Amino acid sequence: MFSWLGTDDRRRKDPEVFQTVSDGLKKLYKTKLLPLEEHYKFHEFHSPALEDADFDNKPMVLLVGQYSTGKTTFIRYLLEQDFPGMRIGPEPTTDSFIAVMQGDVEGIVPGNALVVDPKKPFRKLNAFGNAFLNRFVCAQLPNPVLESISVIDTPGILSGEKQRISRGYDFAAVLEWFAERVDRIILLFDAHKLDISDEFSEVIKALKNHEDKMRVVLNKADQIETQQLMRVYGALMWSLGKIVNTPEVIRVYIGSFWSHPLLIPDNRKLFEAEEQDLFRDIQSLPRNAALRKLNDLIKRARLAKVHAYIISSLKKEMPSVFGKDNKKKELINNLGEIYARIEREHQISPGDFPNLRKMQDQLQAQDFSKFQPLKSKLLETVEDMLANDIAQLMVLVRQEESQRPTQMVKGGAFEGTLHGPFGHGYGEGAGEGIDDAEWVVARDKPMYDEIFYTLSPVDGKITGANAKKEMVRSKLPNTVLGKIWKLADIDKDGMLDDEEFALANHLIKVKLEGHELPNELPSHLLPPSKRKITE
Incomplete structure (x- = not known):
């Protein structure tokens, strides 16, 4: 249990007491950050408002890849069990987003029912409409792995016009929505089909604000010789370097994630070591979940602050009566200069600003006369949250982490290599x-x-x-x-x-x-x- 006193008289009289990090995050969001978001229409530009389920849900792993790279098979391998709605084949089989979650009884919950369940963190997906909800289900089943994490299976990314037209919803926007809320994003590549389509490139770029959550799996690596595998790995790193613009090298795990015999067993020891590294990474998610949610809230607060400065600056520049339309066009065209001015005046890092092109597109449909001027009290409240409340909450995060076991995800494939002669490194x-x-x-x-x-x-x-x-x-x-x-x-x-x-x-x-x-x-x-x- 943790408590601290605020600076104003009300909080001195009535100190806030948080039993858990989750309780603290919910209270801080609703009382300090949400008013700023609502005042400056943050939800219309960036991300829907957060709900209690977003803070309470288990860690989630999002699988993304082109069709037939082994996403569904990967989940089957982790669970060591079929799940409802599972389809595996060389053709594009998974045509829906499937949230694989713990449940007492096996079954499928359709998307329209899922988005009205307050206990599930999917209510805001309602905004993507029926075309998406008809392609979104929750597969529930009793499984020890799912007691600690949930897994999101996604449709294989297609090439050409089918990707953009046939789906009937904004595929990249849905993935971005999930990326904001999951703890780990795993990009799967097939060692046999390494070509990255333009559509897949666009999806990866849409996830670029979440590189810290990204991991890459080079799957089906047992089907090629060692020399060829080295070439494929090099080609993959080169391709990713052009798409993921980060100074750090993204972590790539090499292996064959299914329960069949290895076709070419030459690299068995490498595959086993890589699998253990990936498993350790996934097993660390429940332990680090509170810290991830805290980190995401900080990122959101920084973006909300910048957004408030942008909207209030646009409001300030607008004329009160005549020439509104022309001034609106001028402001949108000169948005880059407004960014630079805000950056100088408020000492804000360039990385905190939203994408310029995307922001310009979104502003076209907005009525600038309904924008609000700068309200210092709202910004000061968020500043206080970032400077004081978050720092205090970090202490509770560390306490919770220290009380949790290092490896919380158990069962399924995680159990097979823990003990006995087939444990990793046994007898070596x-x-x-x-x-x-x-x-x-x-x-x-x-x-x-x-x-x-x-x-x-x-x-x-x-x-x-x-x-x-x-x-x-x-x-x-x-x-x-x-x-x-x-x-x-x-x-x-x-x-x-x-x-x-x-x-x-x-x-x-x-x-x-x-x-x-x-x-x-x-x-x-x-x-x-x-x-x-x-x-």
Whole structure:
């Protein structure tokens, strides 16, 4: 539980108490940000008003890609279960937006019923009309994965006029609506069909304000040889570099996300490592959900502030009686200059401004006489929220995060590689020999003994100085060698006997092969003569 006092008398008398981050965000939005949005018609230009369900819903993952890149199969792979409305095939099969969510009973909720459910975060999709709602459903089913996250399956992006005309609704605008509200956007590419259509490029550009949520999956990578895979990966990065204009390199996961045997198993270890990285990323979403919602609210508040300055500036420039239409055209044409002036006067970052071309198009249909002049109190309230309330709420975010497990998403494909011999990295690196009856280091001990007896042992032990001379031959940095020394010097006497020296060399070998060292020595690596010491 968390509380703080505001600056005005009313809040001093009646301090706000928030049980959760979600409660705090809802209260701050309704009392501080929403009045500013409504006063300057923010919802007509940018994004509909937020509702309680937007703050309460589980983390959502949005899958986007051209047709037959494996989006639906990817969901099936994660859940390890078919879901209602699922269709898989080489042709464009998924023709609807499908929200795959937790439910007690399997079934489909149609779009028109979905947008009137106050518990679901989809009510504002009503604005896209029947053409969209007829192509939007919620697939509900009991599944352990869906207890922590929800997944949005999207129609495959088509090429040519069909993409723009046949759908009957603004596809890119719908995707942008989802992108604002989801926690992760996964772009899927088929390693066999890497060409990015103009329509897909436009969709990616429409999501450009959400690069922090974007991840890329190069799917079906088991169907091509290693050399060809390198070329495909390079071509994908080159193509993305032209579309996603960010200084950072977007994260690309390579693999084959379905439960069939690998066609070309040469890169199995790479695929397993990439899959684990992607799974860890998805598993982190529930833990970071509160922080993501807080971050999105801050982004929204900054945009709402800029929008207020733009609208009030346009209002100020408009004549009171004559020449309104001509002045409106002039202001729209000179909007770039208005942006620059606002940027200078209010020290606002250029990245906080809405897209110039899009804003000009939207202003064409607006009646400037209905715009409101600058109301400082509304802006000061939002400034106070950003400067004080949000900073205080961050403390509660950290508290909630610390109370949650690192990996909250369980079940389905996430369960298969957690434990047992098929767990990621099981029996490799420091885990080699974990199930063997014999001490794994004993295999190479004769070779290590030869070196040991050249280092002038006294009473069966070599000094740290002598051990160091041999260990630095590995060319590993001192920080790593220091950790190996701590792990190998089991009796902590500052010297190594023949078994400890063999263990140190084994750990050096593990590190040189590219594996991580354990923080504590696993029981199977303890030398047989030292096992009583540690009991």
